[in-house]
Amino acid sequence: MSNEQPKIPQATAKRLPLYYRFLKNLHASGKQRVSSAELSEAVKVDPATIRRDFSYFGALGKKGYGYNVNYLLSFFRRTLEEDEVTEVALFGVGNLGTAFLNYNFSKNNNTKIVMAFDVDERKVGTTVGGVPVYHLDELEERLHENIPVAILTVPAAAAQALTDRLVAQGIKGILNFTPARLNVPNHIRVHHIDLAIELQSLVYFLKNYPSPS
Numbered sequence: 222m223s224n225e226q227p228k229i230p231q232a233t234a235k236r237l238p239l240y241y242r243f244l245k246n247l248h249a250s251g252k253q254r255v256s257s258a259e260l261s262e263a264v265k266v267d268p269a270t271i272r273r274d275f276s277y278f279g280a281l282g283k284k285g286y287g288y289n290v291n292y293l294l295s296f297f298r299r300t301l302e303e304d305e306v307t308e309v310a311l312f313g314v315g316n317l318g319t320a321f322l323n324y325n326f327s328k329n330n331n332t333k334i335v336m337a338f339d340v341d342e343r344k345v346g347t348t349v350g351g352v353p354v355y356h357l358d359e360l361e362e363r364l365h366e367n368i369p370v371a372i373l374t375v376p377a378a379a380a381q382a383l384t385d386r387l388v389a390q391g392i393k394g395i396l397n398f399t400p401a402r403l404n405v406p407n408h409i410r411v412h413h414i415d416l417a418i419e420l421q422s423l424v425y426f427l428k429n430y431p432s433p434s
C-alpha cells in the first residue's frame with residue numbers, strides 16, 4: 222500500500238499523527254478547511270514547516286483558503302494505514318465476554334472481534350453481537366494466521382492451558398482479563414487487565430493523594 226505513496230522525510234512522518242488527530246477533531250466539528258496558521262497554533266509547529274510538510278502530501282494550500290480538511294484526512298488515513306482492520310478472537314462468552322461482543326470495537330477503532338469460543342453447549346452455535354460462537358474444540362481448525370490477537374475472558378483456571386494452545390497456533394498478542402498470570406514465550410505480547418487491582422489502586426490514590434483543591 223505504501224508503495225504508491227511519496228517518500229516522506231522521517232521528521233515529517235513523526236508529525237503525521239499530531240496533524241491527524243487535530244484534523245479528525247476539526248472534521249468532527251464540521252470544519253471543511255484550515256489555514257496553516259490555525260494548524261500551527263493548535264499543534265505548535267511553525268507555519269513554514271507545516272507548509273513544507275504538507276507539500277510532501279501533495280496538499281498545496283491556496284492563499285486565502287487554506288487546506289481542504291477531507292483531502293488531508295483521507296491522505297493521513299491511507300498513510301497511517303488506519304483502514305486496515307486487525308481481527309481478534311474472544312475466548313469465554315460469559316458475563317464479560319458477552320459485554321465485549323456486544324460492544325462494537327470497530328466503531329471507533331481499527332480492531333474487530335470476528336469469532337468467539339466457549340465450552341458451554343448452550344452458547345456454541347449462537348451469535349452474540351453479530352459474532353459466531355464456536356466450540357473450543359474447533360480452535361485449531363478455525364483460528365488462522367489473519368487473527369493475531371486473542372481476548373481471554375475465561376475462568377482463571379482455564380487460562381494457561383488455553384494460552385498454550387493459542388501460542389502453538391501462532392497468536393501474537395493476548396489481552397488477558399483473567400486474574401491468572403500467563404507464561405508465554407518472549408515473542409508473544411500479553412497485556413493484563415485486572416479490574417480489581419485497578420479499582421484498588423484508584424481507591425488507594427484517593428485516600429493517600431487527595432486532590433489539592
Ligand SMILES: NC(=O)c1ccc[n+]([C@@H]2O[C@H](COP(=O)([O-])OP(=O)(O)OC[C@H]3O[C@@H](n4cnc5c(N)ncnc54)[C@H](O)[C@@H]3O)[C@@H](O)[C@H]2O)c1
Pocket residue numbers: 312313314315316317318338339340341344357373374375376377379383398399400415416417
Ligand atoms: N465479570 C467481571 O466483571 C469481571 C471483571 C474482571 C475480571 N473478570 C475475569 O474475567 C473472566 C470471565 O469472567 P466472567 O464473569 O465473564 O465469567 P463467566 O463465568 O460469566 O464466563 C466464563 C465463560 O467462559 C467459558 N469457559 C470456561 N472454560 C472455557 C475454556 N477453556 N475455553 C473457552 N471458554 C471457556 C464458560 O462457559 C463461560 O461462558 C474471569 O477470569 C474473571 O475473573 C471478570
